Amino acid sequence: MDQILAMLLAGGVGSRLNVLARLRAKPAVPFGGIYRIIDFTLSNIVNSGIFKAGILTQYKPYSLMKHIGTGVPWDFIGRKRTVKILPPATGEKYSDWYKGTADAITQNISFIRSHHPKYTLILSGDHIYYMNYISMVNFHILKNADITVGMMKVPMENANQFGIGVADSEHRIIGWEEKPPQPKSDLASMGIYVFNTDFLFHILNENYGTDFGQHIIPNTLKTYRVFAFPFTGYWQDVGTIQAYWETNMDILKSTTKLNLQNWKIRTNVEEEDMETDRSPSYIGRNARIKNSLISSNCIIEGHVVNSILSPGVRVKQNATIKDSIIMHDTIINENSEVDYVILDKNIKIGVNCMIGTGELTTSNIKNPDHLRSGISIIGKGCTIPDNMRIGRNCVIYPNVIHFNSDYITCGATIESAI
Amino acid sequence: MNKILAMILAGGRVNELNVLTLFRPKSAVPFGGMFRIIDFPLSNLMYSRIERVGILLQYRSSSLITHISNGASWDMVGRNRGAFILPPYKAASSSTWYKGTADAIYQNFDFIDEFDPELVLILSGDHIYRMDYTPLIEYHQSKNADLTAVFTPVDISSAHRFGIAQIDNEDNETGGRLIDYQEKPANPISSWASLTIYLFKTSVLKKRLNEIGQENSSFEFGRDIIPRMINNYRVYGYKFYGYWGYTRTINEFWRANMDTLGDSPKIDIENWGIRTNLDHRSIRDRIPTVITSSASINNSLVAHGCHIEGDVNNSILFPGITVEKGAVINNSILMFDSIVGEGSILDNVISDTDVKIGQYSNIGYADDKDLDDHALTVLGRNCEIPSDVRIGRNCTISPNIKPQNFKTKSILSGETI
Numbered sequence: 102m103d104q105i106l107a108m109l110l111a112g113g114v115g116s117r118l119n120v121l122a123r124l125r126a127k128p129a130v131p132f133g134g135i136y137r138i139i140d141f142t143l144s145n146i147v148n149s150g151i152f153k154a155g156i157l158t159q160y161k162p163y164s165l166m167k168h169i170g171t172g173v174p175w176d177f178i179g180r181k182r183t184v185k186i187l188p189p190a191t192g193e194k195y196s197d198w199y200k201g202t203a204d205a206i207t208q209n210i211s212f213i214r215s216h217h218p219k220y221t222l223i224l225s226g227d228h229i230y231y232m233n234y235i236s237m238v239n240f241h242i243l244k245n246a247d248i249t250v251g252m253m254k255v256p257m258e259n260a261n262q263f264g265i266g267v268a269d270s271e272h273r274i275i276g277w278e279e280k281p282p283q284p285k286s287d288l289a290s291m292g293i294y295v296f297n298t299d300f301l302f303h304i305l306n307e308n309y310g311t312d313f314g315q316h317i318i319p320n321t322l323k324t325y326r327v328f329a330f331p332f333t334g335y336w337q338d339v340g341t342i343q344a345y346w347e348t349n350m351d352i353l354k355s356t357t358k359l360n361l362q363n364w365k366i367r368t369n370v371e372e373e374d375m376e377t378d379r380s381p382s383y384i385g386r387n388a389r390i391k392n393s394l395i396s397s398n399c400i401i402e403g404h405v406v407n408s409i410l411s412p413g414v415r416v417k418q419n420a421t422i423k424d425s426i427i428m429h430d431t432i433i434n435e436n437s438e439v440d441y442v443i444l445d446k447n448i449k450i451g452v453n454c455m456i457g458t459g460e461l462t463t464s465n466i467k468n469p470d471h472l473r474s475g476i477s478i479i480g481k482g483c484t485i486p487d488n489m490r491i492g493r494n495c496v497i498y499p500n501v502i503h504f505n506s507d508y509i510t511c512g513a514t515i516e517s518a519i
Numbered sequence: 520m521n522k523i524l525a526m527i528l529a530g531g532r533v534n535e536l537n538v539l540t541l542f543r544p545k546s547a548v549p550f551g552g553m554f555r556i557i558d559f560p561l562s563n564l565m566y567s568r569i570e571r572v573g574i575l576l577q578y579r580s581s582s583l584i585t586h587i588s589n590g591a592s593w594d595m596v597g598r599n600r601g602a603f604i605l606p607p608y609k610a611a612s613s614s615t616w617y618k619g620t621a622d623a624i625y626q627n628f629d630f631i632d633e634f635d636p637e638l639v640l641i642l643s644g645d646h647i648y649r650m651d652y653t654p655l656i657e658y659h660q661s662k663n664a665d666l667t668a669v670f671t672p673v674d675i676s677s678a679h680r681f682g683i684a685q686i687d688n689e690d691n692e693t694g695g696r697l698i699d700y701q702e703k704p705a706n707p708i709s710s711w712a713s714l715t716i717y718l719f720k721t722s723v724l725k726k727r728l729n730e731i732g733q734e735n736s737s738f739e740f741g742r743d744i745i746p747r748m749i750n751n752y753r754v755y756g757y758k759f760y761g762y763w764g765y766t767r768t769i770n771e772f773w774r775a776n777m778d779t780l781g782d783s784p785k786i787d788i789e790n791w792g793i794r795t796n797l798d799h800r801s802i803r804d805r806i807p808t809v810i811t812s813s814a815s816i817n818n819s820l821v822a823h824g825c826h827i828e829g830d831v832n833n834s835i836l837f838p839g840i841t842v843e844k845g846a847v848i849n850n851s852i853l854m855f856d857s858i859v860g861e862g863s864i865l866d867n868v869i870s871d872t873d874v875k876i877g878q879y880s881n882i883g884y885a886d887d888k889d890l891d892d893h894a895l896t897v898l899g900r901n902c903e904i905p906s907d908v909r910i911g912r913n914c915t916i917s918p919n920i921k922p923q924n925f926k927t928k929s930i931l932s933g934e935t936i
Contacts, residue, residue: 135807135823174803353809361806370803377562377789377793378794378795378797380551380553380788380793381552381836382808382821382823383819384817385782386818388817389815390814391810391812392811394809395807395808395809395821396823397807397823
């Protein structure tokens, strides 16, 4: 559809993803072995037949820029195709960081103007889902809407985390509250908006506010035609460590609706500083692997159960990985156990370590709300010395290599050498 | 290096590889879990910083053309870089197929002239080895050689299969002047076998090809060029001691694949840094491999995009292999996008791409105890094996065979369908 331009808001800080999002924007956080979170939205765009996209970055955009590259992996190359990274810029009028989602679009209005699309599709790069945006645009056209918001029913107890709308029988939005403590409905915003581009320009010119969810939608719904497009498929906001872990594990469930194969998710497998291609994985003579996702270039000699391994992971003899997510090129040495842990890239776990061990006695002391089920996280580039034990709900910041104790107790956070 | 141009002879078929080379030249045969044989010389060139290469085709070249594409996979795209596909062409006066390796170069000499290189490095696209060509080039230049050919020690009992040279001791382990050379001699004079890697001074190559080209009979480097240069030119032998996979027979091909397995494999694909074209057969777009709770895998190479619910032992699985519950795969090679149905057993099988195997079939079944353990059964591309059949060892199932082509449920060892 030549008439549609997708604007992807990929600047999120993702602070609830803790150390995973410390060195990268949330959309660039690895997911499902070989992907990054943004791959889902990017693949949806292309699989919907939309081939023009702008990606708005702000927070730590470097991994993201490398990942998008020229857009080849998603087939964005061609005369009438484009994917452009839009970094924040100082201009005559604007010289500030984005004040909200609508402000981000306002500051990049010239990019939209240069493509003169009839419809502008505004997306977020933070979610795991499959959706054909064309059906939403068709719905928008059918309803003769000014704005259409992608919305879905969520469990009532989670509704306070979303923009919540009240829709009439024609799907017209008649009420709206952003993250309400006492939600009036369970119809949650997915952060997906279709605008008639002319109307978008008009609205951004008036002083309706700087954020779509907080200001624009509630402030326009009385005067304009604002509709809710009802989405019923699989959709996960992987904004918390718990949701991130569970959504990854959904890939392993045979009953899951999260189907990487059928969803045709594409990613950029080229990595910087990799002279060679990732070769096939080698599974050794004493290896035992159950219910796991194994990417290429792994060497597995130990045991892997209910886990997700990114490319280049090494699991040595008698090491055991259970219920864990292990990212690129991380090494787990002999006789070590990793249980209910997320290990970021390039981590070295020594021999005889126990990571994620002992009783679950307390939530993470620093982040009790976001880390309480027992998951421990280790940041990129850490080296865990031999014989180390790390308890549950622990967080180790990236690049920590010295530890003063060989036992990190449940709930502790290690920010640097202590 | 701008003064050197590489030419890869990639058009050969090799009869002994049976159905694997029915639809593709040997250089395009899949190898080692996701590669093609030609990836080895191409990656060697890349690491040797030789960035211009002509690739000569002849036999069924479409899969090779797809694979090479623009050469970007081997970093051969740029102002002074390029991988150029050279198909056989019809000339104004004569148009014949190549009469041999030398003829192939001879007929493409205007391509070489265009680059005007000082040296031409002629390689075969058929061999599995890791070599940095830089020391070879340095040796060639230090000797002011006209031709330097590369040799490797082989078992004397197999020396009759190769071009065999006698090399003097001028530089001991590095190499020396060629004293004698015989192509596939019945009684080999030494065990130094030619890797069919030839580094020529371009001017000498041109002169020799022009002189011998007129004679119009067979036209091979091994048989017709080297022996007749030894006396009048500076011809040197450079010695190579690394792994060299000749793989001219099904058994050698299988063994070389198996050499990628183990704790310290002879072919260390990862450390060799072999690159391939990830767009060919969409390698790059596949999901990671799913291994379910019922699976058991050991000593195997598993590419991504596989789905494994059964047992896999000492085997090599290319991208897109499905192994259903209760299926057992031993000592086998399964290439791209194939399915092994529930309860089927494969022993010593090489299965080409896009093969479907039904349920509870037994392939490579040891019905004849006299056959050795490594008698291999080969399944051709895109064939479909029905459920509940038994296929013995040393069998060949031709490409595109469908269940209705099976007249019986039991194929004895040595049979061909």
